[in-house]
Amino acid sequence: MSANREEIHNNLIDGPDDDYSGPELRYSVLQNPGKHRKRFCQEPFKVATACLTAFCLILLLILVVTGLHAGKTSSSGQDSSSSAAAAHQQTGSINVKALTAELQTAKKEKSELEEKKSELEKEKSELEKKKSELEKEKSELQKELLQLKDKITKLEATPGSRITPAPTTSPCPQNWKHFNGSCYFISVTTRSWTDSQTYCKRYGGHLAIILTAEEQTFIWDLLPRGYWNAYWFGISDEKVEDDWHWVDGTKLVGGFWEDGEPNNHINEDCGYMIKTDVLTRVAIRSWYDAPCYMSLPWICEKPASS
Incomplete structure (x- = not known):
């Protein structure tokens, strides 16, 4: 029985396929069987450790x-960024140069405009x-002209004036025009209505009183x-608005007013007649009213x- 156990034990230790056998190994197994069991137990852990180490190496790789x-990607991105930045900087430099040129041009134009101004x-x-x-000069000439006109008017109204010789058969003074028993004088200077009436009285007359269409047309x-x-x-x-009277006190009957006249537009109390360049105007529609101070x-x- 003891002999059979020893044989089985030896077979387990040596194995049928073990190339190495001898008294030393058998002795070692017999002397320290736990050590060999420990060795066989550690073999799987070594394999696992080797696999883990290999996996770590692969992962590290x-x-x-x-x-x-x-x-490389980061370097490529940095290169692209650097290129973009350089292009942007170059574009900005070009824009700055263009703006500087425009500013100089604007300054030059401003200077020219200020000079022209x-x-x-x-x-x-x-x-x-x-x-x-x-x-x-105009004021002085107008003053001289008024003085000359006043002198002319005085000479025109003065009997014996040499300005325009009157026919010896005329019943009117020189520069006065005869019509139907009356003499008429047309002035070349200007006065107010009241001053004009005073002038006419000075020479034995009055502002014209016009009673007929023939007289109106002649004047x-x-x-x-x-x-x-x-x-x-x-x-x-x-004296009374719209109650027209002649300077001799007689009341106006009819008259030769322009259409729409008299209208008393701005306190117009005196009558005047006009003759313009418009050839269609006629004598019998030529009266207007106006402020007497004109x-x-x-x-x-x-x-x-006589």
């Missing part, structure tokens, strides 16, 4: 390769100075044409001498 690829202001000042001088034909040639004659409604030429009338 994968991490290294991934890192290198990421580095200065020149125009200088010209304006000179023109205003010339205008002032011309207005002064109207004596007047020169112009843009708005207007002449006082002897009618007014100063300065206009006038028409005097007085009886013809």
Whole structure:
């Protein structure tokens, strides 16, 4: 029985396929059987450790390769970013240069405009100075003209004046026109309606009293044409509005008013007639009313001498 156990034990230790056998191994197994059991138990752990180590190496290799690829990608991205930044910087530099050029051009144009403005202001000042001088000359000439007209008027109304010799057969003074027993004088200077009446009285007459269409036409034909040639004659409604009377106190009957006249537009109390460049106007529709203070030429009338 003991011999059979020893044989089985030896078979387990040595095995049928074990190439190495001998008294030393058998002795060692017999002397320390637990050590060999421990060795057989540690073999799977060594395999597992080797596999784990290999797996770690593979994983480390994968991490290294991934890192290198990421580095290349990052480097490529940085290169792209650098290129984009350089392009943007170049574009910005071009824009700055363009804006600088535009700014310089604008400054130059502003300078030219300011220079032109200065020149125009200088010209304006000179023109205003010339205008002032011309207005002064105009005022002086107008004053001289009025004085000359007043002298002419006095000479025209003075008997024996040499300005226009009158026919010896005329019953009217020189520069007065005869019609149907009356003499008419057309002034070349201007006065208010009241001053015109005073002038006519000074020479033995009055502002013209016009009673017939023939008389109206005769006087109207004596007047020169112009843009708005207007002449006082002897009618007014100063005492009662729209109650027109002649300067001798007689009441107006009818008249030769323009359509829509008299209208008393701005306190118009004195009558005047016009003769304009409009050829369609006629003598029998030429009366208007106007403020008596206006300065206009006038028409005097007085009886013809026998």
